[in-house]
Amino acid sequence: TEWNVSVWGKRRAFTEHVHKLAELVEQKTNGEFTMNISYGGLSKNTENLDGISIGAFEMAQFCAGYHADKNRAITVLELPFLGVNTLAEEVAVSHAVYAHPAVAKEMAQWNARMLMTSPMPQYNLVGTGKARHKISEFGGMRVRATGGIGEAFRAVGGVPTSVTSSEAYQAMESGVVDTVAFAQHAHLSFGTINEADWWTANLNPGTVNCPIVVNIDAYDALSDAEREALDSSVDESIAYYLDNYGELLTRWDAVLAEKGVEKVMISDEELAEFKKVAGDPIQQAWIKEMSAQGMPAQELFDLVNDTLAKTRAGN
Amino acid sequence: MAGTSSVLRDASLLSALDRSLDVVERFFALISGIFAFGLMVLAVVSVTGRNGFNKPLSGYVDWIEAFMPLIAILGISYVQRNGGHIRMDIVVGALKGRALWLAEFITTFGVLLLMAALVWGSWAHFDRSFDMSAPLWSRDSSIDIGLPIWPAKLVVPVAFFVLCLRLILQLWGYGRAFILGLENPVAVPLIMSVAEQAAAEAEHIQGRD
Amino acid sequence: MDSIEIGLWVTGGMLVMVVLGMRVAFAAALAGLIGLIWIFWDKKDYELAQLGWALTVAIKTAGQVPHGKVASQALSLIPTFILIGYLAYYAGLTRALFEAAKRWIAWVPGGLAVSTVFATAGFAAVSGASVATAAVFARIAIPEMLAVGYDKRFAAGVVAAAGTLASLIPPSAILVIYAIIVEQDVGKLLLAGFIPGVFSAFVYTGLIIGLALTVKGFGPPVTGFTWRERFESLPPAMPIFAVVIIIIFFVYNPFGGDAWGTPTEGGAIGAFIVFVIAVFRGMRWAELKDALMETAKLSVMIFTIIWGVLIYVRFLGFADLPTAFSDWITSLHYSPMMILICILLAYAVLGMFMDAIGMLLLTLPVVYPAVMALNGGEYVSAADSAFGMNGTMCAIWFGILVVKMAEFCLITPPIGLNCFVVAGVRDDISVHDVFRGVMPFFFADGVTIALLVAFPSIVLWLPSLA
Numbered sequence: 001t002e003w004n005v006s007v008w009g010k011r012r013a014f015t016e017h018v019h020k021l022a023e024l025v026e027q028k029t030n031g032e033f034t035m036n037i038s039y040g041g042l043s044k045n046t047e048n049l050d051g052i053s054i055g056a057f058e059m060a061q062f063c064a065g066y067h068a069d070k071n072r073a074i075t076v077l078e079l080p081f082l083g084v085n086t087l088a089e090e091v092a093v094s095h096a097v098y099a100h101p102a103v104a105k106e107m108a109q110w111n112a113r114m115l116m117t118s119p120m121p122q123y124n125l126v127g128t129g130k131a132r133h134k135i136s137e138f139g140g141m142r143v144r145a146t147g148g149i150g151e152a153f154r155a156v157g158g159v160p161t162s163v164t165s166s167e168a169y170q171a172m173e174s175g176v177v178d179t180v181a182f183a184q185h186a187h188l189s190f191g192t193i194n195e196a197d198w199w200t201a202n203l204n205p206g207t208v209n210c211p212i213v214v215n216i217d218a219y220d221a222l223s224d225a226e227r228e229a230l231d232s233s234v235d236e237s238i239a240y241y242l243d244n245y246g247e248l249l250t251r252w253d254a255v256l257a258e259k260g261v262e263k264v265m266i267s268d269e270e271l272a273e274f275k276k277v278a279g280d281p282i283q284q285a286w287i288k289e290m291s292a293q294g295m296p297a298q299e300l301f302d303l304v305n306d307t308l309a310k311t312r313a314g315n
Numbered sequence: 316m317a318g319t320s321s322v323l324r325d326a327s328l329l330s331a332l333d334r335s336l337d338v339v340e341r342f343f344a345l346i347s348g349i350f351a352f353g354l355m356v357l358a359v360v361s362v363t364g365r366n367g368f369n370k371p372l373s374g375y376v377d378w379i380e381a382f383m384p385l386i387a388i389l390g391i392s393y394v395q396r397n398g399g400h401i402r403m404d405i406v407v408g409a410l411k412g413r414a415l416w417l418a419e420f421i422t423t424f425g426v427l428l429l430m431a432a433l434v435w436g437s438w439a440h441f442d443r444s445f446d447m448s449a450p451l452w453s454r455d456s457s458i459d460i461g462l463p464i465w466p467a468k469l470v471v472p473v474a475f476f477v478l479c480l481r482l483i484l485q486l487w488g489y490g491r492a493f494i495l496g497l498e499n500p501v502a503v504p505l506i507m508s509v510a511e512q513a514a515a516e517a518e519h520i521q522g523r524d
Numbered sequence: 525m526d527s528i529e530i531g532l533w534v535t536g537g538m539l540v541m542v543v544l545g546m547r548v549a550f551a552a553a554l555a556g557l558i559g560l561i562w563i564f565w566d567k568k569d570y571e572l573a574q575l576g577w578a579l580t581v582a583i584k585t586a587g588q589v590p591h592g593k594v595a596s597q598a599l600s601l602i603p604t605f606i607l608i609g610y611l612a613y614y615a616g617l618t619r620a621l622f623e624a625a626k627r628w629i630a631w632v633p634g635g636l637a638v639s640t641v642f643a644t645a646g647f648a649a650v651s652g653a654s655v656a657t658a659a660v661f662a663r664i665a666i667p668e669m670l671a672v673g674y675d676k677r678f679a680a681g682v683v684a685a686a687g688t689l690a691s692l693i694p695p696s697a698i699l700v701i702y703a704i705i706v707e708q709d710v711g712k713l714l715l716a717g718f719i720p721g722v723f724s725a726f727v728y729t730g731l732i733i734g735l736a737l738t739v740k741g742f743g744p745p746v747t748g749f750t751w752r753e754r755f756e757s758l759p760p761a762m763p764i765f766a767v768v769i770i771i772i773f774f775v776y777n778p779f780g781g782d783a784w785g786t787p788t789e790g791g792a793i794g795a796f797i798v799f800v801i802a803v804f805r806g807m808r809w810a811e812l813k814d815a816l817m818e819t820a821k822l823s824v825m826i827f828t829i830i831w832g833v834l835i836y837v838r839f840l841g842f843a844d845l846p847t848a849f850s851d852w853i854t855s856l857h858y859s860p861m862m863i864l865i866c867i868l869l870a871y872a873v874l875g876m877f878m879d880a881i882g883m884l885l886l887t888l889p890v891v892y893p894a895v896m897a898l899n900g901g902e903y904v905s906a907a908d909s910a911f912g913m914n915g916t917m918c919a920i921w922f923g924i925l926v927v928k929m930a931e932f933c934l935i936t937p938p939i940g941l942n943c944f945v946v947a948g949v950r951d952d953i954s955v956h957d958v959f960r961g962v963m964p965f966f967f968a969d970g971v972t973i974a975l976l977v978a979f980p981s982i983v984l985w986l987p988s989l990a
């Protein structure tokens with residue numbers, strides 16, 4: 001069996017688990033089951049679910065925030081201030097939510113089955129000009145942020161301004177935006193860190209959620225040995241991803257020093273204030289809106305919190 | 316492009332259909348142009364809002380992406396009617412009479428097959444983003460302000476469907492010209508207008524070529 | 525059958541369809557669709573029962589491309605820059621520019637043709653689309669040249685060639701598209717296009733003067749303008765400079781502060797100012813409607829090629845040909861400069877059958893990384909590199925070379941978009957006439973490209989200051 005896998009951009013920390021998975025699967029099946037990973041050749045990034053639905057390729061990565069209406073259920077994972085602190089916690093809550101029947105049902109509409117997540121750290125801001133330490137200073141801030149994170153900044157008077165990730169650097173340089181919210185690897189690969197004067201180390205407003213899915217028919221058509229090889233490689237691939245991303249995070253402080261970027265620590269009072277305005281109200285609004293659409297929203301939201309509590313208790 | 320070809324008309328049913336469809340095609344092309352203008356206005360609003368009032372237009376990129384299919388695709392049949400899509404005319408330029416109409420018929424038929432397939436394919440693309448049971452019928456939304464995408468996706472099969480009608484008329488025109496052995500058939504773009512042909516012949520007689 | 529073989533068959537089939545006279549956009553899309561069906565059926569070992577599946581998947585995959593690729597902020601520059609050209613025409617700005625150029629410089633040998641080149645180069649500082657520039661100047665400059673006895677083919681050729689300047693002299697839709705495909709700084713690229721653009725204009729001028737001096741009865745000088753007439757011609761053309769200055773501030777703030785916005789926005793603001801001038805100078809609905817219809821026509825024509833080519837590109841992606849190609853390029857045992865020259869020659873050949881943007885979309889995802897690798901990678905220093913420049917500078921240099929090649933392909937037969945556009949404006953001039961008339965400019969472009977390759981500093985001096 002040969003599978004085509006659609007991802008986008010260039011190979012980076014964000015896609016390392018896919019490469020690891022391909023390697024493991026090939027090993028375990030003695031080369032019977034191979035994966036051909038394509039960066040943008042098979043689909044546009046916002047249309048990967050469409051490609052899975054058609055059956056054009058067998059496996060793909062996508063981000064929930066690109067098209068909330070395609071994947072309403074998992075947008076719970078992009079809500080601001082869920083309190084997820086580590087990548088391991090992000091994996092735990094993501095996989096718990098992916099296992100929920102409402103998610104499986106919604107993905108089945110796309111002929112898709114959740115395989116694993118691509119955990120990302122909290123999206124902190126890089127900015128130009130004078131560092132912003134207070135939430136009140138976020139008023140009128142033009143920030144590149146999508147989904148729930150964008151909503152959070154809107155709630156404190158910021159103006160979410162849409163540019164694609166590949167134009168974020170240019171937008172920052174030309175003053176179209178003055179701050180950009182990304183995970184660390186994206187600040188590096190899209191060059192926004194080069195333009196930055198400061199970085200918020202502990203704002204932690206939330207993150208985006210980017211699952212890897214497989215086409216259901218293709219998954220069912222695998223031989224038992226192949227399916228076993230695939231399923232059993234998920235945990236190992238995720239572990240590899242976490243190690244790899246962890247290394248990047250330990251390098252991060254050195255990068256900041258090298259580029260002369262100020263590390264902004266926001267006080268606990270300010271964080272509490274931000275969370276009060278942008279956390280709870282947005283979360284509750286999401287629950288209300290999704291419940292009205294017949295989604296078990298409260299259940300999904302509770303699932304995130306319970307899983308988080310359990311994960312912490314387990315450690 | 317357009318000017319080197321022109322479409323003749325007469326009192327036949329084919330010509331009447333050609334002209335009726337032309338009305339629709341012109342209307343679609345005008346919508347294309349108006350939205351190109353709208354794109355400019357959108358940018359002006361966005362820039363003034365951002366630089367003048369610190370209030371950037373929310374979802375600027377989402378709106379651009381919603382406009383683009385109207386600008387770039389809706390007028391496709393209008394351009395086809397007038398023979399405006401570029402091509403290489405080394406071979407067809409050398410053909411005359413029945414051989415020319417046959418060649419035109421074959422390539423046009425190939426395009427009709429393609430476009431019929433793409434009506435289906437682009438409709439399926441629209442259909443995946445459309446859900447009668449969802450709010451705003453939306454099962455696919457834009458990144459920033461969650462605009463439903465299905466209206467923009469619907470533009471494509473609609474424009475392609477009109478193009479298919481146009482291609483059928485052109486096949487009819489070329490087929491008729493082939494069977495009847497016509498010299499200047501109606502309802503198809505002719506490589507050179509009659510006036511040009513006359514001018515070209517006059518030039519030829521003068522021996523300038 | 526392996527995918528390289530399928531790729532070759534499908535590509536050959538596309539060329540046959542193009543030669544038979546199928547519209548290029550549709551030939552590319554049809555080839556892509558057939559290729560997709562083939563690839564998907566191949567995957568099922570050509571079982572007859574699976575043909576229906578392969579057809580469905582291929583058609584649905586191809587059906588995503590028109591909307592998916594056209595709904596893009598980057599490409600939204602194209603209609604904006606086409607619109608600005610037609611609005612400037614109705615605002616009388618292009619005529620004023622041509623008139624001023626005529627009164628000041630038409631006294632040289634080949635005067636009106638030289639004036640056309642300079643007026644077009646001036647207008648290029650506002651317009652970012654070569655085809656629209658050629659279309660507009662065909663309406664203005666050709667009648668004047670014919671009136672003083674130019675050969676109609678040469679008059680048309682001058683306009684078609686001079687129109688290409690709009691994509692080197694900033695702003696430029698095609699440079700922005702290059703910047704976005706390869707993820708480089710748009711501002712620096714636009715800046716880098718300026719000197720090569722002006723340089724090209726002077727090479728064209730030299731060629732015209734040379735021809736005028738050697739060919740008898742070729743483009744007589746136009747003399748007899750008084751200094752008073754010359755100065756009177758300037759004020760009507762002045763608004764162009766106001767627009768130019770505003771666009772400059774959007775691309776790059778010369779006073780060292782932030783630029784005012786993105787180049788995309790700069791183009792739109794420029795178009796809006798031109799629109800206001802046009803209304804002020806008497807443009808009404810009838811003229812505006814004409815401008816909108818012309819904009820729609822050119823935009824649709826270009827975008828149809830774009831999505832058509834991209835269906836073919838999608839097939840190449842599934843056939844995994846880009847990987848095969850870049851592996852092959854990097855495995856070659858020639859010097860990097862030799863390979864670069866071969867790539868540019870390949871562009872010249874490919875460009876004969878392609879339009880500029882289609883060609884970039886088709887090739888850059890494969891060729892750009894290969895060229896960067898040849899130079900020593902994205903982060904190479906100038907000292908360690910093959911071409912004597914760091915990664916960023918190499919991206920800029922190659923971008924300008926490629927855009928110049930793309931411009932070249934706008935005037936080469938059999939598919940030279942600018943020549944089609946010029947012939948489209950004039951009922952009395954056929955495409956073949958334009959191709960005939962534009963031929964001397966192939967030589968001029970060849971010289972320009974050779975000099976840009978030999979002396980990269982022509983390209984890199986300005987962006988290295990920024």
Ligand code: NA
Nearest residue numbers: 648651690695
């Ligand atoms: Na320009």
Ligand code: NA
Nearest residue numbers: 875876933939
């Ligand atoms: Na060409």
